[in-house]
Amino acid sequence: MAELKVVVSDREKSYARTVAEAQVGALLGRRIGESVGGDALGLPGYTLRITGGTDRSGFPLRPDLPGARQSRILVGEGMGFHPTRRGMRKRRTFRGNTISEETVQVNLVVEAKGAKPVAELLTAS
Numbered sequence: 303m304a305e306l307k308v309v310v311s312d313r314e315k316s317y318a319r320t321v322a323e324a325q326v327g328a329l330l331g332r333r334i335g336e337s338v339g340g341d342a343l344g345l346p347g348y349t350l351r352i353t354g355g356t357d358r359s360g361f362p363l364r365p366d367l368p369g370a371r372q373s374r375i376l377v378g379e380g381m382g383f384h385p386t387r388r389g390m391r392k393r394r395t396f397r398g399n400t401i402s403e404e405t406v407q408v409n410l411v412v413e414a415k416g417a418k419p420v421a422e423l424l425t426a427s
Contacts, residue, residue: 307407308343310350310420317424319344329408334365334399337413345423347416355408357397363405370402 306326310317321343328342332352340348355363357372362382367373377383378391385391401408412420 306405308410309407310343310345310410310412310424311353312412312420315421317420319424329401330403332401334363338410340416343410345416345420347414347418348412348420349414350410351413352401353409353411355397355401355405357404358406359404361395361397363399363401364396365399367396367398368400369398370400370404371398372396372404373398 305320305322306329308319308321308329310319325342325344328338329352332338334352334354336352338350338352340346340350343350354365357363359372361372364375364381367375372395374393374395376391376393378389379385382394382396383392397404416423
């Protein structure tokens with residue numbers, strides 16, 4: 303795995319950044335809902351929470367599906383499916399909640415802020 307796209311969301315705006323292989327190690331094996339220190343991603347003093355992501359085929363990471371495997375599950379209304387009729391369900395493909403080599407994008411939300419603003423740290427790089 304060479305690169306990973308990280309989308310950091312502050313309350314006002316979201317910032318996308320591609321991180322190198324050295325920084326990807328801080329995210330591998332982590333699950334949706336876990337907190338990550340921002341130091342490894344170039345955000346000193348920040349605490350970030352993983353909220354989701356996408357694998358290389360475009361399938362979303364699902365928080366209630368354990369592991370890093372790809373799976374087809376039957377879903378009703380909610381994440382990944384919006385039915386047109388009441389009671390409608392559909393089988394959809396999702397990736398588990400663990401970040402692996404197949405993950406190409408990770409979505410993060412700022413939990414605790416550092417000394418400098420996110421915009422200054424992420425747009426300068």
